[in-house]
Amino acid sequence: MPRLINNQLVTSLHAQSSVSEEYRMLRTNIQFSSIDEPIEVMMVASAQAGEGRTVTISNLAVTYAQEGKKVLIMDMDLRRSSLHHMFGLRNHTGLTRVLANQQAWQDVVQETGIDHLHAITAGPNPPNPSEMLSSRRMNALLVELKEHYDVILMDTPPLLSFPDGFIISAMCDGVILVVQAGKVKKDVVKKAKANLERVKARILGVVLNNVKRSNTRVERGMEERNLT
Amino acid sequence: MQLKEYIRLIRKRMWLIGSIVLLVCTVVGIKNMYFTPQIYEATAKLIINQTPRPDRAGVVDYSVVQTNIALTNSYKQIMISSAIMDQVVASFPDLKVTPSALAQKLRVNTAGDSQVMDVTIRDLSYTKAVKTVNAVAKVFKRQIPSIMKMDNVTILSEASLNDPAVPVNSNATIQIFIAFATSLLLGIGLAFLLEVLDDTFKNEEDIEIELGLPTLALITKMKKEDKRSDSSTTTPKQVGEGQYAAINQ
Numbered sequence: 001m002p003r004l005i006n007n008q009l010v011t012s013l014h015a016q017s018s019v020s021e022e023y024r025m026l027r028t029n030i031q032f033s034s035i036d037e038p039i040e041v042m043m044v045a046s047a048q049a050g051e052g053r054t055v056t057i058s059n060l061a062v063t064y065a066q067e068g069k070k071v072l073i074m075d076m077d078l079r080r081s082s083l084h085h086m087f088g089l090r091n092h093t094g095l096t097r098v099l100a101n102q103q104a105w106q107d108v109v110q111e112t113g114i115d116h117l118h119a120i121t122a123g124p125n126p127p128n129p130s131e132m133l134s135s136r137r138m139n140a141l142l143v144e145l146k147e148h149y150d151v152i153l154m155d156t157p158p159l160l161s162f163p164d165g166f167i168i169s170a171m172c173d174g175v176i177l178v179v180q181a182g183k184v185k186k187d188v189v190k191k192a193k194a195n196l197e198r199v200k201a202r203i204l205g206v207v208l209n210n211v212k213r214s215n216t217r218v219e220r221g222m223e224e225r226n227l228t
Numbered sequence: 229m230q231l232k233e234y235i236r237l238i239r240k241r242m243w244l245i246g247s248i249v250l251l252v253c254t255v256v257g258i259k260n261m262y263f264t265p266q267i268y269e270a271t272a273k274l275i276i277n278q279t280p281r282p283d284r285a286g287v288v289d290y291s292v293v294q295t296n297i298a299l300t301n302s303y304k305q306i307m308i309s310s311a312i313m314d315q316v317v318a319s320f321p322d323l324k325v326t327p328s329a330l331a332q333k334l335r336v337n338t339a340g341d342s343q344v345m346d347v348t349i350r351d352l353s354y355t356k357a358v359k360t361v362n363a364v365a366k367v368f369k370r371q372i373p374s375i376m377k378m379d380n381v382t383i384l385s386e387a388s389l390n391d392p393a394v395p396v397n398s399n400a401t402i403q404i405f406i407a408f409a410t411s412l413l414l415g416i417g418l419a420f421l422l423e424v425l426d427d428t429f430k431n432e433e434d435i436e437i438e439l440g441l442p443t444l445a446l447i448t449k450m451k452k453e454d455k456r457s458d459s460s461t462t463t464p465k466q467v468g469e470g471q472y473a474a475i476n477q
Contacts, residue, residue: 026447186438208447
């Protein structure tokens with residue numbers, strides 16, 4: 001079945017591009033950031049909306065899948081879900097159905113068209129997303145999913161708008177903080193980081209998104225020189 | 229900041245600076261070209277010189293010259309008085325000016341202690357300026373004998389329509405140059421101001437300093453060539469297939 005894959009999924013559509021290389025760098029750096037205890041469940045967080053969480057997590061998921069890992073990508077943003085747009089999936093069924101005990105998780109998992117990569121979309125918008133995410137059902141589901149997948153990646157709502165992100169961070173082994181370059185004020189990001197630390201989330205590091213090409217060219221050139 | 233930083237900053241905001249400069253220069257240029265009326269100037273010269281007594285012909289009498297110079301100052305006042313202005317308007321109705329408007333346009337100067345008076349008229353039309361100034365000179369010469377009981381005014385030179393008409397007020401080149409320099413400074417100033425006011429993360433250093441977190445990756449802005457597929461033959465079926473050799477397999 002031909003799917004309409006979002007053109008921002010560069011790691012799949014344009015695997016040789018320099019941007020794809022940057023996502024692979026992200027994957028490698030996450031692997032290096034913890035050697036003793038492997039990070040299986042990860043979430044992307046950002047202070048505000050529109051910083052590129054979904055794009056980042058989707059491309060990261062593809063790079064993990066390309067590595068041969070069994071990857072599940074979940075849309076935990078039950079308010080303004082968007083993951084299904086990235087992979088051209090349908091959203092009439094999804095996580096909220098499972099949490100409402102209407103369907104088993106096996107029924108809502110969808111193929112993404114990329115080998116080793118499965119997705120669970122958010123499903124219909126519930127009236128109480130925060131309660132749903134903090135439910136016992138959610139924790140039980142995650143335990144089950146961990147048995148089936150090597151890596152679970154979660155897309156979340158913006159941190160400073162809703163409590164959801166902090167609830168999700170409690171379930172994760174690591175948080176990847178996405179910061180859009182030149183757009184979000186430092187204080188806002190600092191506040192988001194402080195809040196994450198208060199709930200004892202483990203922040204793996206920052207993905208600086210939408211960096212202007214001219215700014216990084218020099219740095220990349222320097223990296224290459226250091227390697228040789 | 230170092231000089232290199234300044235240059236980098238200016239290059240970064242080159243579009244902003246460039247557009248400010250272009251905008252200001254265009255506005256000044258258009259204003260100069262279409263909205264600034266061009267003013268022309270015409271000058272006639274009069275000389276105040278009493279006809280010497282027949283017995284002293286050929287001798288320059290110092291006291292007479294001094295008298296003439298002293299008279300010149302009075303003549304300046306007489307010229308812009310209504311006695312002359314009214315006469316000019318009456319004798320040259322085709323000029324279509326009122327006596328008070330004419331008095332405002334008129335400038336009378338003497339170069340130091342000389343007997344020569346420069347009568348100058350500024351007008352939007354060079355032709356009109358020439359005609360007016362000549363009219364004033366003629367009327368003045370005609371009226372002086374009746375006012376002063378002395379026939380001592382001679383028209384030295386009349387304004388001529390044959391002279392090239394050069395506007396006296398607008399020097400577009402200089403104005404645009406000034407506009408260019410000012411707007412360039414303004415633009416650079418604005419660029420620096422924006423940089424100081426820009427309170428966002430822009431590179432790894434910012435993140436390290438402000439957040440104390442490692443940067444896992446820098447994702448550059450996706451351009452069209454990144455979003456395009458590897459080749460035009462890529463079909464959705466091929467999406468995700470192993471173009472990429474995994475390291476950990």
